[in-house]
Amino acid sequence: MTPHSFRMSQTLQQSRWPWFPRLSVLDRYVLQELLKPFLFGVGVFSAVGVSAGSLFTLLQQVTSTQLPLDIALKILLLQVPRFVSFALPMAILLATLLCLARLSGDRELTALRACGVSFYRLLAPILVFCLSVMGLMFFLNQDLVPFTQYQSKLMMQQPALEGKLNLQDKNVFYQEYGPDREVRRFFYAQTFDGQSMQALTILDLTQPSANQVISAERATWDPKESRWQFQNGRIYRVTADGSDQSVASFKDQQLYIPRDPLDLAAPQQALEDMSIADARSYLAQQRQVGNANKQRKAELHIQQQFALPVVTLLFGVVGSILGTSMRQVSNSTGFGVCILIVLGYYFFGFLTSSLGNLGLLSPIAAAWLPNAAIAITATGLLVRVDR
Template identity: 40%
Template sequence: MDRYIASELIPPFLFGIGLFSSIGVAIGSLFEIMRTAVEVGLPISLVLQVLLLSLPQYMAYAFPTSVLLSTLLTYSRFSSDSELVALRSCGVSVYRIVLPAILLSLIITCITFGFNEYVVPAANYQAKVTLDKALNKEQPLFRDRNILYQEYGKVERPDGSKEKVLKRLFYAERFDGQQMKGLTILDRSQNQLNQVVTAQAGQWNPIENTWELFDGTIYEISADASYRTILRFQHQKLQLPRTPLDLANDKRDYNEMNIAQSIERLEIERDSGDDQKVLKLRIRIQQKIALPFACLIFGLVGSTLGNRPQRTSRATGFGISVVMIFGYYFFTAVGDALGLTSSVPPIVAAWLPNLVGLGSGIFLLFKVTR
C-alpha cells in the first residue's frame, strides 16, 4: 500500500514543480528580463542563462505547493475510485492511509531546506552578477561609495528616564576595498554632539582593532555648542567599531544570503542598534526556516482533504489548491505585518501560516476520522 500510494503521489508532484516553477519564472523574471533584452540588445543565450539562474528560487516556492497539489489530487482520485473505501473496509485507518503522504512530505521538506539554503542564494547572486556584467554595470564585490553607519544607544535623561538616541554617525564617500575616503564622523556618545572628525582617508587595523585616519581634523565641541579645540593630524587612531567595514563588504541582499550569512548580517545590524532593521532580519531568518516546513503542512492538509467521501474532479482539486496557496501567502503577509509592527515576536510572525495550516490539517483529520 505504501509503495502504491507513493508511486501515485510522485508524478503529480513533479508536474506541480514544473507548472508552478514555470509560472513563477514567467511572472517574476521573464517579462522584466525580456524587456531589458529588447532595450539593450542582450543575446538570447545570456537571457536563457539568467532565466535558468532565476529558476531555483521559484522551484523552492514550488515544492510546498506541488506537495499540496499532489496529495490533494491523488487522494481525491482514490476517493473517487472507491479505493479508500476498500482500504477502510480492510481495517486500514485514515491515519495509516495518510501516513505515506506525511513521510513523503517530510522527505521533501528536508530537500527543500537544503535546496533553499545552498542552491537558491548562490543562483540569485550569480544571476545578478551576470546581468549587471552584461549591462556594463559590473560592480565590485563590496559597496564602493556612500557607506553610512548609524550607531544607536540608550542615554539617561535628567529625569532618570532612558531614551534611545543616535550615538555615532559614520560616513565615507568612497571605498576601494582597502581604504575609505572622505570620512566624516559625528560622535554623540556623551549625550550630546561633542566631537566631529573629518579625514581624507581611513582604514581598519585588524591587529590593534582600531581605525587609522589620515590627513584630517578633530573638532571638539563644548557644552555651549562652541568649538573648544581644533586638532589637525596626519595620522590618528580612533577606537570605533568595525561595523562600517563589515557593512561595506556585505553587498548581498536578503534573497542572496543563506541562513548562516543572514545571521552574520544580523550581528552587524545588531551592533548598529537599529531595532527596526534587526527586527526585519530576524523575521526573514525565521521565514527561511519556516518555508520548507510548509511542505509537511500542505502534505497533511492535502491528504486529509482528499480523504473526504465527496467525489472531487481534477479541476476542482486544482482550484482548491490555488485557493489554499493564496490563503497560505495571505497569512504570510499578515504575519509579516504583525512582526514588523512588533505586535508578535519574529518567530510567531514567520511561523503564523504554518501554525494556521497545521491547526486546519489536524482539525480536518479528526473530522474525517469521525
C-alpha cells in the same frame, strides 16, 4: 475492476521494489501514486513563478539598461532554484489531493478499509514523503538559493563595472560600540563604488588621552594585512581637556580599523534571499547600528525560514483529507483548488508579516500564525475522517 484497481492488485502482489526496499508494498504503491502529480506540480508552479517573477523583469532589463542577453539567460537559470523552493509546498498539496481523490474515485480506499487499513495508516507514507520534501526545501533555502541569488547579483554587477548600470551607494554611516555599548568610533563616507570609499571622516574615541578625527579622500581595504589604506588626508588630534591640538597630513596612511563599515556598505543580498546564518549576521550588524526596524525584519525572516518548510507537511495532510472527500478530480480542478488554498495561506501570511514588520506582532507570532491556522484546520478535518 478498473485499470487502476487492477494495477494496484498487481503491485500489492510484488514482494519488493528496488526504489523503496525497506517500505511495505502499500507504502511503495502510495509513494508511486504521489510522485507523478508531485513532479507535475513542481514543473508547473516553478514555470509560472519563473515567468511571472523573473522573465518579464529581465526582458525589461535587456531593453532598458542593455543587459547582455547571455547574462540575462544565466540569471534566469539561477532564479530557478528559488522558484522550485516556492513550488514545493504547492506541489505537495496538489499531489496529495490528486492521489487520494484518484484512490477514492476508483474505490481503492474502500477496498483498503475493508482489509482493515485505516486512513491514518494510509497517511503514514504521505507524511514520510512530505518530511523528505520539507528537508529538501530547507536545504534549498539555506544553501542553494542564497548561492544562486548571490551569483545572479554578481552577474548583474558586471554591466555596472562597464558603466552600464549604477550601483553606487551614498552617505554610508556606521557607529562602532564597545563591550559596554559605549561609542568607540563614528564612521562616515560620502560614496561607495563597490571597491573603495570616498570622502571619509572618522571620529576616533578609542584613545584614552585624546580624541582624533581622520579625514581622507579615499580608503580601500587590504584583506591580506587586514587594515585600511587611506590616501590624501589629515589626522586632527585633540586632548580631552583641549589643551593640546595637532594636525598631521598624509598621502598614504595605513590604519588598523575594523572593516565593519565596508561590510555595512557593500551591496548585499536582499534579506528574503538570506540563509538563517546570513540573516543572523545581518541582525547582529543592525543591532550594532541600532536600527530597530531592520532588526524586526531580520528576526521575522529567521523565523519564517523555519516556518515555511513546515507548511509542506501541513499541506500534505490537508490535501490528503480533501482528496478522500472527492471522487475523480482532473488536474485542472485540483490545480484550481490548490491555488485557492495557497492564495488564502499567503494572503494571511502577508497580513501577519506586515503586522510583524510594524511591530504589532512579535516575529515568532507573525511567522508561525499562518502555519497554526493550517494546523488547526487540518486537525479539525482529521478528527472527522472515517477511520
